[in-house]
Amino acid sequence: MTQSCCSLGDALLPRTKGELVVALAGNPNSGKTTIFNALTGLRQKVANYPGVTVEKKTGRCELHGMGERGGGKKGGGAQVIDLPGTYSLISRAPDEQVAMEVLRGLRSDTPEPDVVVVVVDASNLQRNLYLVSQLIELGRPLVVALNMMDVAKRRGLMISAEKLEKKLGVPVVAVVGYKRRGIKQLKEAIVRARVAPMPAWELPEAMREELRGISGALPHGRSLTVAAQIAERLLVGDQASDLQELMKVEGVAKALESSGRRLAELRIDPMQADIEAHYHWIDSVAQAAVAGHHDNAVTPRLRKTDRIDAILIHKVWGLLTFVLIMAAIFVAIFWLAKPAMDAINHSIQWLGQVVTVRLPEGPVKSLLNDGIFAGVGTVVSFVPQIAMLFMFLAILEDSGYLARAAFLMDRLLARVGLHGKSFIPLLSSFACAIPGIMATRSIEDRRDRLATILITPFMSCSARLPVYMLLIGTLFGAYGWWFQAVVMLLCYALGVLAAVATAWVFKRSLLKGGATTFILELPSYKVPQVSQVAREVWSNAWEFLTKAGTTILAFCVVLWALAYYPRLPEAQEQAIRQQVANADNAVAAAQSAYSFVGRIGHGMEPAIRPLGFDWKMGVGLIGAFAARETFVSTMGISYAVDTAEKGKMKNLSAAMQADRYADGRPVWTPLVAVSLLVWFVLAMQCISTVAIARRETGGWRWPIFMIVYMNVLAYVSSLLVYQAGTWMGFA
Numbered sequence: 001m002t003q004s005c006c007s008l009g010d011a012l013l014p015r016t017k018g019e020l021v022v023a024l025a026g027n028p029n030s031g032k033t034t035i036f037n038a039l040t041g042l043r044q045k046v047a048n049y050p051g052v053t054v055e056k057k058t059g060r061c062e063l064h065g066m067g068e069r070g071g072g073k074k075g076g077g078a079q080v081i082d083l084p085g086t087y088s089l090i091s092r093a094p095d096e097q098v099a100m101e102v103l104r105g106l107r108s109d110t111p112e113p114d115v116v117v118v119v120v121d122a123s124n125l126q127r128n129l130y131l132v133s134q135l136i137e138l139g140r141p142l143v144v145a146l147n148m149m150d151v152a153k154r155r156g157l158m159i160s161a162e163k164l165e166k167k168l169g170v171p172v173v174a175v176v177g178y179k180r181r182g183i184k185q186l187k188e189a190i191v192r193a194r195v196a197p198m199p200a201w202e203l204p205e206a207m208r209e210e211l212r213g214i215s216g217a218l219p220h221g222r223s224l225t226v227a228a229q230i231a232e233r234l235l236v237g238d239q240a241s242d243l244q245e246l247m248k249v250e251g252v253a254k255a256l257e258s259s260g261r262r263l264a265e266l267r268i269d270p271m272q273a274d275i276e277a278h279y280h281w282i283d284s285v286a287q288a289a290v291a292g293h294h295d296n297a298v299t300p301r302l303r304k305t306d307r308i309d310a311i312l313i314h315k316v317w318g319l320l321t322f323v324l325i326m327a328a329i330f331v332a333i334f335w336l337a338k339p340a341m342d343a344i345n346h347s348i349q350w351l352g353q354v355v356t357v358r359l360p361e362g363p364v365k366s367l368l369n370d371g372i373f374a375g376v377g378t379v380v381s382f383v384p385q386i387a388m389l390f391m392f393l394a395i396l397e398d399s400g401y402l403a404r405a406a407f408l409m410d411r412l413l414a415r416v417g418l419h420g421k422s423f424i425p426l427l428s429s430f431a432c433a434i435p436g437i438m439a440t441r442s443i444e445d446r447r448d449r450l451a452t453i454l455i456t457p458f459m460s461c462s463a464r465l466p467v468y469m470l471l472i473g474t475l476f477g478a479y480g481w482w483f484q485a486v487v488m489l490l491c492y493a494l495g496v497l498a499a500v501a502t503a504w505v506f507k508r509s510l511l512k513g514g515a516t517t518f519i520l521e522l523p524s525y526k527v528p529q530v531s532q533v534a535r536e537v538w539s540n541a542w543e544f545l546t547k548a549g550t551t552i553l554a555f556c557v558v559l560w561a562l563a564y565y566p567r568l569p570e571a572q573e574q575a576i577r578q579q580v581a582n583a584d585n586a587v588a589a590a591q592s593a594y595s596f597v598g599r600i601g602h603g604m605e606p607a608i609r610p611l612g613f614d615w616k617m618g619v620g621l622i623g624a625f626a627a628r629e630t631f632v633s634t635m636g637i638s639y640a641v642d643t644a645e646k647g648k649m650k651n652l653s654a655a656m657q658a659d660r661y662a663d664g665r666p667v668w669t670p671l672v673a674v675s676l677l678v679w680f681v682l683a684m685q686c687i688s689t690v691a692i693a694r695r696e697t698g699g700w701r702w703p704i705f706m707i708v709y710m711n712v713l714a715y716v717s718s719l720l721v722y723q724a725g726t727w728m729g730f731a
Contacts, residue, residue, distance in 0.1 A: 020063070020078040021111050022190060023102055025135065026119030027128050028085035029403075031147040033057075034177035034532070035119055036082040039187070056110075057082035063187045078190060081110065089134040090238050090271075097240075103138060106242055115193040117143045117186070122152035122159050122174075125289065129282045130275075132168070133199070137229055141193035144172040145186055150179075151526070157290060164289035170196045178529045198225070201277040206266055210259035211235060217255040218246065235259060236271045308525065312404045315411065322405055326492070329392045331485040338481075340384035348373060348381060367560055376553050376633060380545065385469055386462050387541040393430065394536035398528035402427065416500050417507030422452040426499065429459035430492075433689045437696055447511040453693055454506060454706055455499040457684055460492045462540075463628040467680050470632050474653040475673035487677075494681045498713070555623060556633050562596040563638065592616075592638065611679070611715070612672040612722040614661075624685045631680075671730045675722040683714035 024039075026032035040059025059080050083102055084095035098107075105112035118135055120128040135142055146161050165172035171189035175182030203211075214231035215224070222230070234243060234256055246252050263270060311317050352373035359365040396402050406423040413422055422443065429436030436456045443449040460468070468491055472484045568591045576590055577583040592598045600622070601615030608618050620634040632652075639655040659667040684690070684707045693703040 020114045020190070022078045022080045022115045022117055023113035024080055024082050024117050024119065025099060025103060025131065026085060027087055027121065027124075027131060030085070030119045030121040030128060031177045032085060032119040033082060034529075035117075035145055035147060035175065035183070035186070036080060038177055038180050038183045039080055061187065063191055078115075081113070087131060089131070089138075090233075090236065100240060103135070103140075104240065104242065106240065113140060115141045115143060115190050117145055117190065117193075119145045119147050119177075122146050122149050123155055123157065125152075125157070125159060126279070126282050126286045129285060130278055133278045133282060136168075136196040136198065139195055139198075142168075142170040142196050143186070143189045143193045144168065144170060145182075146172055146174045147177050149174045150176050159289055164285070167285050167288045168196055170194055178532070199281045201274070202280050203277050204268055204273055207235070207263065207268060207270060207273055210263060214252065214255045214259060217249075217251040219249065232274065236274045309404070312401070313407050315408075318404070318408050322408060325396070325401075327485065327489055329389070331482065332388065332392070335481050335485075337384040337388050341381050344383065345381040363564060366564055367557070372553065372556060372560075376556055383541055383545065385465055387537050389430075389462055389465060390540040391533060391537045393427075394533040395528045398526070398532055400525045412500070413503075416504040418448060418451060418503050422448065425452050425456055426459055429456045429461060432461050432463070433457045433459065433686065434692050437689065437692050440696065447507070450697065450702065451503055451506050451511045453696055454702065455503050457686070457689055457706065457710065458495040458499040458502070458682065460495045460681060461628070461686075463686065464491075464680055466629045466632045467624075468677065470635070470652070471673045471677055474656050475668060475670050477653075491677055491681050494678070498682055502709075502713075555627070555630050559597065559619075559623060559634060562600070563592060563598075565595060567591070568594045597638070610723065611718045612669075612675045612726075614667050616667075617676065621679070621685070624680075624683075625687060627688075628680065628685050669730075671722060671725040674725070675718045678721050679714045679718045681714075682710060682717055684710035 024032055024036050036057065036059065039061040041061075059082075060077055061080055062077050081102060083099040086096040086099045088096070089100045089103065101107045102110050103113065103116060116135055116138070118132050120132065132142075132144060144164070146159065146164065149159070152159055159174075161172045161174040171192055171194070173182055173186045173189045175186055177183075211228060211231045214234060215227040218227050218230060230243070230246070233240070234247065234252070247256070260270075312321055352369055355373075356365050356369045359368070396405070405427070409423040409426075422440075425436045425440045425443075427436075433456050436459065437453050440449045440452045440456070443452060468488055472487050476484050476487055568587070572590065572594075573587055576587050593602065597619050598615065601619045604618045604622075605613075605615040608621070613621070616635070616638045619638065620631040623630040623634040635656070636652050639652055639659070656668045657666075661667060690703045690707060693706060694700055697703065
């Protein structure tokens with residue numbers, strides 16, 4: 001049975017009696033989430049860990065061989081927790097800290113795991129074994145899922161799961177996650193998970209001596225093994241919550257201080273020495289596990305990868321390729337999605353006519369026709385473009401290209417003072433700023449993280465796409481699809497430019513700080529998984545449709561009511577009909593001006609007239625603060641009330657093009673469209689984004705600053721564009 005998503009702060013799935021709790025750990029890009037999906041299928045639940053915006057994924061799976069072999073835990077199933085990817089249990093970023101706390105059993109909202117399944121990328125065995133070495137120190141039952149065996153084989157690495165299991169002392173299962181290969185064996189291995197024997201780390205003798213001194217300073221009541229492990233964690237600088245009180249103990253604090261001073265005199269870095277000791281052990285394990293390495297098999301593959309990377313991460317050709325790929329995506333969004341968009345639009349119009357054809361004139365018919373079908377229907381017609389945007393982003397990510405793009409962008413981001421990890425949140429924000437802001441939790445430095453949060457909303461999210469499509473398609477449709485794609489690309493480029501410029505200013509003023517190191521893993525190139533891409537497209541498109549069916553629908557109903565009431569006095573309507581031959585449009589225009597919407601719009605019109613906006617656009621801007629895409633539905637409602645013939649929906653683009661001021665001038669011109677596009681690129685208009693920024697920054701100070709500086713920048717920029725264009729004769 002499919003589990004629906006839960007609200008923030010929900011507990012785990014209800015745990016049945018005897019059910020195992022399995023924590024799924026692994027490095028980023030190790031295929032952990034693919035294995036989580038294979039284990040749990042549709043029986044998943046998504047929430048957030050209380051107090052942080054780190055996502056919590058849990059699901060259930062049936063285990064093979066549960067019962068007597070399951071250590072007395074009957075029930076035949078397990079609850080699987082998909083932890084955030086981490087390279088180490090010495091955590092700094094919020095998501096890594098959550099993974100560490102769950103694995104150590106330090107979170108009161110999450111039960112201690114009975115079994116830890118660590119997903120290891122077989123094609124990068126030694127790097128992945130570092131996390132395994134730290135998990136061994138936890139003393140919990142462990143299973144190693146040796147993933148991406150097919151990739152390792154193509155590289156000429158013949159890894160023996162049996163030899164690795166013998167060396168580690170815990171079950172090791174070879175799997176290919178995206179093909180569901182080895183999943184049955186992995187479930188069986190979870191039942192027989194066991195604690196690995198503790199390796200003897202080869203630490204410098206001086207460091208061992210200091211560890212004995214720190215162990216002796218610890219409060220009594222611990223075994224020698226546990227005390228040694230705690231002393232090692234303290235000495236290497238582990239800041240986990242279970243060590244905080246110990247570091248305050250006078251004897252422990254003095255022992256740490258004196259040990260650090262003596263080791264510094266000997267030029268021994270405890271963290272580095274600990275890492276080297278682990279990797280010395282890792283080298284011996286990897287050497288025993290690799291059954292063979294065939295140069296003839298691996299050399300062509302590596303050379304091919306190197307040849308591709310020589311272009312894709314080149315400082316000139318790589319950037320040019322990136323721009324061409326982005327341009328091709330925008331061209332495809334206009335060209336390929338147009339037939340589907342037209343079909344949806346016509347279907348909605350037909351459905352609106354079918355539903356309302358037998359209804360008498362009045363508020364019910366107007367609500368359905370002018371409110372719901374003209375409002376929500378207009379937004380829904382943009383689903384093909386949004387689905388295609390997510391499809392292309394998923395393909396680029398799954399193929400391994402996005403990591404190369406991050407490498408390229410790091411060179412540029414470093415020049416404005418941003419951390420290289422800022423690229424991933426910024427890229428995520430092209431889909432939605434909310435997960436983009438949440439993704440900043442992987443940035444350790446607070447100043448870098450805050451700077452990234454402040455500029456993330458400049459990225460043109462999918463909510464802006466319907467607005468871009470409407471304005472560009474309506475005002476630049478005569479110039480051809482290639483010109484429209486260029487305008488779209490310029491909108492995205494303007495957002496990136498604004499983000500870079502403001503980041504440069506912030507990092508040299510409000511958030512001034514030193515440079516930090518950026519370490520990036522370049523995953524292997526691979527053919528994108530159709531199922532993974534389809535899942536990504538479906539989940540995001542469905543989320544958009546759900547939003548259209550709830551938030552946008554509610555807003556459209558409210559907006560329709562504000563546009564429909566109060567009704568124009570009958571005497572005034574009759575006077576118009578007596579003066580005008582074809583009076584339906586004139587009556588509709590008078591009704592719009594007389595309504596609540598008209599009064600609000602006309603009240604704010606003096607402030608936005610210098611930008612080229614009329615009162616209808618002003619109402620649309622107000623609506624966009626709830627959700628940017630509601631600007632389109634607002635225009636649909638305004639023009640359905642304003643210009644539609646009775647009983648018939650009129651095409652929104654045609655209505656916009658036909659709209660005129662009292663003196664005959666067109667309301668909508670290419671210059672007005674450019675000014676409005678600039679506003680939507682730069683303005684902060686999403687309430688949900690502001691809310692998540694408040695949670696991430698811990699208060700209202702920075703979100704309010706974000707609203708003020710972004711909207712002031714948008715107003716000034718639109719003002720300059722429109723006034724300069726008017727002065728140059730483009731009005």
